[in-house]
Amino acid sequence: xxxxxxxxxxxxxxxxxxxxxxxxxxxxxxxxxxxxxxxxxxxxxxxxxxxxxxxxxxxxxxxxxxxxxxxxxxxxxxxxxxxxxxxxxxxxxxxxxxxxxxxxxxxxxxxxxxxxxxxxxxxxxxxxxxxxxxxxxxxxxxxxxxxxxxxxxxxxxxxxxxxxxxxxxxxxxxxxxxxxxxxxxxxxxxxxxxxxxxxxxxxxxxxxxxxxxxxxxxxxxxxxxxxxxxxxxxxxxxxxxxxxxxxxxxxxxxxxxxxxxxxxxxxxxxxxxxxxxxxxxxxxxxxxxxxxxxxxxxxxxxxxxxxxxxxxxxxxxxxxxxxxxxxxxxxxxxxxxxxxxxxxxxxxxxxxxxxxxxxxxxxxxxxxxxxxxxxxxxxxxxxxxxxxxxxxxxxxxxxxxxxxxxxxxxxxxxxxxxxxxxxxxxxxxxxxxxxxxxxxxxxxxxxxxxxxxxxxxxxxxxxxxxxxxxxxxxxxxxxxxxxxxxxxxxxxxx
Numbered sequence: 001x002x003x004x005x006x007x008x009x010x011x012x013x014x015x016x017x018x019x020x021x022x023x024x025x026x027x028x029x030x031x032x033x034x035x036x037x038x039x040x041x042x043x044x045x046x047x048x049x050x051x052x053x054x055x056x057x058x059x060x061x062x063x064x065x066x067x068x069x070x071x072x073x074x075x076x077x078x079x080x081x082x083x084x085x086x087x088x089x090x091x092x093x094x095x096x097x098x099x100x101x102x103x104x105x106x107x108x109x110x111x112x113x114x115x116x117x118x119x120x121x122x123x124x125x126x127x128x129x130x131x132x133x134x135x136x137x138x139x140x141x142x143x144x145x146x147x148x149x150x151x152x153x154x155x156x157x158x159x160x161x162x163x164x165x166x167x168x169x170x171x172x173x174x175x176x177x178x179x180x181x182x183x184x185x186x187x188x189x190x191x192x193x194x195x196x197x198x199x200x201x202x203x204x205x206x207x208x209x210x211x212x213x214x215x216x217x218x219x220x221x222x223x224x225x226x227x228x229x230x231x232x233x234x235x236x237x238x239x240x241x242x243x244x245x246x247x248x249x250x251x252x253x254x255x256x257x258x259x260x261x262x263x264x265x266x267x268x269x270x271x272x273x274x275x276x277x278x279x280x281x282x283x284x285x286x287x288x289x290x291x292x293x294x295x296x297x298x299x300x301x302x303x304x305x306x307x308x309x310x311x312x313x314x315x316x317x318x319x320x321x322x323x324x325x326x327x328x329x330x331x332x333x334x335x336x337x338x339x340x341x342x343x344x345x346x347x348x349x350x351x352x353x354x355x356x357x358x359x360x361x362x363x364x365x366x367x368x369x370x371x372x373x374x375x376x377x378x379x380x381x382x383x384x385x386x387x388x389x390x391x392x393x394x395x396x397x398x399x400x401x402x403x404x405x406x407x408x409x410x411x412x413x414x415x416x417x418x419x420x421x422x423x424x425x426x427x428x429x430x431x432x433x434x435x436x437x438x439x440x441x442x443x444x445x446x447x448x449x450x451x452x453x454x455x456x457x458x459x460x461x462x463x464x465x466x467x468x469x470x471x472x473x474x475x476x477x478x479x480x481x482x483x484x485x486x487x488x489x490x491x492x493x494x
Contacts, residue, residue, distance in 0.1 A: 025246050027253040027260075032180045033347055034240045034261025039186050040344030041123030041399065042233020043272055044317055044337045049295045049400055051282030052311040054226035057210035058282065059273050061227035066266045068454060069234040071447035072414040073262050074437045075421045077255040080240070081435040082424075089413040089420075090355050094362070096420040096427075099488075103481055105416050106359050107473030111409025111466065113352035114390055116235055117161065117345045119402035121394030122146075124341040125156035126314040127334050134331065146396040157394035164345045165387025168353065171376045182343035187268070189336035192329065193317050194271045200324055201278030211284060212292045220459045221292050228457040232403040233269060234262070235410050255435040272317070280323045282310045295400055349383070349390055356382045363486035364477070404458055408466035411451040418447040 025033070050058040079092040090109060094102035129144050138144075145151030167178065215222020220229075240257045247253050276282065284292040285303040293300040295311075304312035313319035318337070321330035357379040360370035373380040393402065421437055422444045437443055455463075482488070 025253075026248050027256045029180065030240050030247060030253055030257030031260045031264075032183045034257050035187070035264055036180075036183045036343035037240075037347035037351075038234055038261060038265040039183070039190070039268065040233075040341055041120045041403070042230060042235070043190070043269055044341065045123040045126060045314065045399060046230060046232060046403060047273065047276060047316040048311050048313050048319075050226040050230040051277070052284045052292065052295045052300070053212065053215075053221050053229065054223045055208065055211040055283050056206045056277045056281075057212070057223045058226045058230065059270065059277065060210075060223050061230050062233070062266075062269050062273055064223070064227040064450075065231045065234055065454070066262075066269070068231070068414075068447065068450035069262060070266075071443050071450055072418060073258050074443050075414075075418045075447055077258045077435045078421055078433060078437045078440075079417060079424075080254040080258070081250065082431065082433055089417045091358055092420045093416050096423050097416070099364075099481075099485060100477065101416070103359075103364060103477045104470065104473060105413055106355055106364070107470065107476075108409040108412045108466075109355050110352065111405055111469060112235065112413060113348045113355065114386060115393060115402050115409070116232070116406040117164075117348035117352070117390040118157075118393035118397065119232070119399055119406055120341055120344040120348065121157035121161045121390065122154060122397070122399040122402060124160055124338065124345070125154050125394070126399070127318070127337045127341070128156055130315050130318070131331065131334050131338060146394075146398065148397045148401070154395045158391045160342055160345060161349075161387060161391030161394050164342055164349055165383060165390070167346065168350055168383050168387070169373070169376060169378055169380045171378060178343075178346075182340045182346075185336050186340040186343070189317075189333050189340065190268050190272055193321065193333055194268075194275050196326055196329060197275035197279040197320055197324065198271070200280075201275060203278075205278050205281040208283075215457065217456045218458070218460050218463070220294060220457075224453070224457045228407060228454045229400070229404060231407045231411070231454055234265070235406060252434070276310060276316065276320050280310055280320055284311055285309065345390070349386055352386050352390075353379055353383045356386065359481075363484045363489070364481035401462075404462040405465050408455065408458055408462050409469075411455045412466070415448050415451045415455075418444040418451075 047058070050061055054061050083091060083095060090102050090106035093105045125144070129139060132138050139155060142152040143155040146154045146157075210223060212222045212225075215225040219225055240254060240261065285300060285307070287293050287299060287303075293303060308319075308323060310316060310320065315334055315337075318330040318334035321327075321333055356365060357370050359365045360367055360382065369382040369385070370379060371381050372378065421440060424431065425440055
């Protein structure tokens with residue numbers, strides 16, 4: 001049943017033209033969109049968590065995650081150039097593997113985009129709460145974290161989520177311009193960090209290099225466990241493909257945006273992680289039995305109470321500079337993160353709304369969700385709904401838990417895209433491909449295996465959430481989407 005109702009790619013393109021979004025984004029804006037989505041909480045916040053899981057070996061984790069993303073990016077580039085419409089992996093799956101699998105992928109993408117946006121809301125609030133506390137204007141403890149993280153309601157996470165939602169409602173072009181400014185601030189902040197911390201690198205800080213080893217499936221510790229978590233640092237490059245329908249000359253600009261943004265970010269990540277580890281060290285905190293403590297546990301919190309270790313910080317990069325006696329620069333890095341992290345929330349929320357927009361246009365969700373604002377020309381209904389949920393999740397849950405859930409949905413979507421490329425190479429070999437994945441029968445199988453490797457190294461509770469969410473999605477599909485589908489009923493909107 002899941003593999004029936006395949007929507008021909010030509011029909012997907014025709015449907016998009018009937019109710020299309022305005023094409024207004026170029027290659028530079030797309031690259032900035034990708035960098036804006038990629039550089040964020042992963043490098044600014046989760047570096048500490050990766051250090052706790054792998055020690056200095058987290059550098060290998062960054063490389064592993066980058067390789068998996070690069071393989072997936074090559075697959076994304078081919079499909080995005082062939083099918084330049086909104087919807088990302090959902091749309092591609094609809095045209096290759098069928099409506100049911102497309103729904104499963106679209107449902108999984110909620111974990112990627114909505115939960116990722118919530119994750120960054122929490123990461124942003126950590127930096128801003130820290131800055132406010134240093135300035136003497138700190139919020140009460142119960143308003144600094146959510147109930148799942150020792151508090152009551154993360155007020156700042158909620159407010160930033162709603163602010164970004166408003167910005168997205170008033171227009172894509174406006175939000176893209178703001179995003180470009182924020183990306184520049186982030187890149188300058190990381191450049192300043194590298195410039196100061198790199199010269200302070202000392203060889204002893206890298207020993208032992210892999211104190212927790214490679215790790216084991218579902219263990220959550222070791223180089224692979226850290227790679228499964230730090231994968232969040234790369235989540236977002238595929239948001240470029242969700243903007244395909246609003247891109248000028250997508251056949252050229254989508255592949256440029258995907259590959260350029262991933263390349264720039266990978267170089268920065270390696271330089272930043274090397275500088276952070278080498279300057280102050282990143283050895284994990286150990287329990288009484290000599291085993292590395294799991295991040296986010298009461299034992300870890302107790303061990304970190306009187307420690308200035310990198311793995312204990314919620315403001316990893318600012319913390320490194322303060323330890324190096326660059327207090328003012330550390331505060332400036334914290335300020336830059338506070339100013340710039342909203343660009344990631346913007347991009348993730350943007351991507352989610354475009355996926356829901358496309359699913360509603362296909363009849364799998366209520367058509368009212370695909371309404372376009374007469375003045376701002378944006379899908380305002382679904383943007384507002386998505387933004388409210390992003391803000392609420394950010395107000396309630398801790399950053400590490402949200403990041404791992406995000407990774408589960410992302411890895412699944414990446415696997416489906418790579419499979420889709422291979423299927424189309426067999427079933428439609430003559431279709432025009434403005435961008436062709438090189439060595440496709442090597443790249444795509446490796447992309448699938450790489451995603452699967454990281455997927456099984458996520459914590460068990462994360463995998464339970466993923467499969468539970470999938471079951472709920474199938475119930476929703478068979479109760480609504482399966483019956484209301486435009487493809488099944490021949491009711492494509494005119």
